[in-house]
Amino acid sequence: MDHWAKSVMKVLAIESSCDETSAAVVCDDPKPESRILSNVIKSQIDLHTKYGGVVPEFAARSHLDAIDIVITEALNIAGVTMDDIDVIAATAGPGLIGGLIVGTVTAKAIALVKNNPFVAVNHLEGHLLTTRLCYDVEFPYLLLLASGGHFFFAEVLGVGRYNILGETLDDAAGEAFDKVGKMLGFGYPGGIAIEEAARSGNGNRFKYTVPLQKRHGCNTSFSGLKTATKNHIGSLEMLTAQDKADIAASFQDIVVRFIVKQLGTAYEMTSLKPRNVVASGGVAANIALRAGISEFSQKMNLAFFAPPTSLCSDNAAMIGWCAIERIRVGYGYSDLSAKTFPCGLP
Ligand code: KG4
Ligand code: ZN
Numbered sequence: 001m002d003h004w005a006k007s008v009m010k011v012l013a014i015e016s017s018c019d020e021t022s023a024a025v026v027c028d029d030p031k032p033e034s035r036i037l038s039n040v041i042k043s044q045i046d047l048h049t050k051y052g053g054v055v056p057e058f059a060a061r062s063h064l065d066a067i068d069i070v071i072t073e074a075l076n077i078a079g080v081t082m083d084d085i086d087v088i089a090a091t092a093g094p095g096l097i098g099g100l101i102v103g104t105v106t107a108k109a110i111a112l113v114k115n116n117p118f119v120a121v122n123h124l125e126g127h128l129l130t131t132r133l134c135y136d137v138e139f140p141y142l143l144l145l146a147s148g149g150h151f152f153f154a155e156v157l158g159v160g161r162y163n164i165l166g167e168t169l170d171d172a173a174g175e176a177f178d179k180v181g182k183m184l185g186f187g188y189p190g191g192i193a194i195e196e197a198a199r200s201g202n203g204n205r206f207k208y209t210v211p212l213q214k215r216h217g218c219n220t221s222f223s224g225l226k227t228a229t230k231n232h233i234g235s236l237e238m239l240t241a242q243d244k245a246d247i248a249a250s251f252q253d254i255v256v257r258f259i260v261k262q263l264g265t266a267y268e269m270t271s272l273k274p275r276n277v278v279a280s281g282g283v284a285a286n287i288a289l290r291a292g293i294s295e296f297s298q299k300m301n302l303a304f305f306a307p308p309t310s311l312c313s314d315n316a317a318m319i320g321w322c323a324i325e326r327i328r329v330g331y332g333y334s335d336l337s338a339k340t341f342p343c344g345l346p
Helices: 045-051 056-078 097-114 123-134 173-183 190-198 223-234 241-269 287-300 316-328
Strands: 010-015 020-027 036-043 087-093 118-122 141-146 151-158 161-167 276-280 303-305
Touching: 010 056, 010 097, 010 316, 020 056, 020 316, 036 056, 036 316, 045 056, 056 097, 087 097, 087 123, 087 316, 097 118, 118 123, 118 316, 123 141, 123 276, 123 316, 141 241, 151 241, 161 241, 173 190, 173 223, 173 241, 190 241, 190 287, 223 241, 241 287, 276 287, 287 303
Parallel strands: 010 087, 087 118, 141 276, 276 303
Antiparallel strands: 010 020, 020 036, 141 151, 151 161
């Protein structure tokens, strides 16, 4: 079937790599605002919060319970049936194996029964192309990808052409937010709770040292900031709500300053000196981080783009869009024997 013969290609996409079961119907409409026909996200936060992090076995079982429901809902909201769908896409990695199996096996089964092509999508590629789903952002761009499991800077030259400039040497930024959130008794995930607490906090009260000052390049490290936070908490006789807010504000402030500083170094390392800067992944929802990157971009006379906060965290719309981008440039479809994978970019 020639999908380009049709005016619009509709993709049913599934995301289940971590703690969100999501299904979406996305199309290749030329207008960004018309591309997402539905994007249903069932979060498992309530299930994991009492454990302070994602429990893989519970996550897998929850994906299995929810997958049919979110797919049906996504089709209903989009006002389409399976017969209107041209392509099935699913996250094949990186992620937790139980969830990846649920998503990919479901997608492959639908593709087989409906005789649709299947596209196995890399979750990180989904995050890094989301901005192009929402806005007309041209390649090349300087990318910050900051999520719960990954952190890197890259020069994005085109679909599938990613030049990694630097990455974290230990924790991802989201992981550090989550661990500090846990230390402050905020439950899981910590990022949004820290951002909320920081609003009423004094970011100058607790002192931190900018990590990796003697090293060149734009790699990052967040584990020292975690240890410093633990020491700050340990220095207090008791932890009041104001102390928590001040620690949250001070921690967020150093994380933002550090990321923006390394972003500047990453820019110096780019070969094409892109005019666009893009932030993606769950941590890109952070307003202080967005403000920091926006200020940097203005100073450098660059345009800054980030998806709406609702599309920074895991969602199936970004997976569907990634499939469309890959089909457009000729990467073709995946075999039904395509495997799940634990790490890496395409
Ligand atoms: O991209 P994502 O939804 O999942 C992964 O692929 O990992 O990112 C989740 C991460 C979590 O660590 C969460 O704490 C963090 O993003 N996060 C935030 C904010 N919202 C989510 N971190 C800082 N500020 C936020 N507003
Ligand atoms: Zn993600």
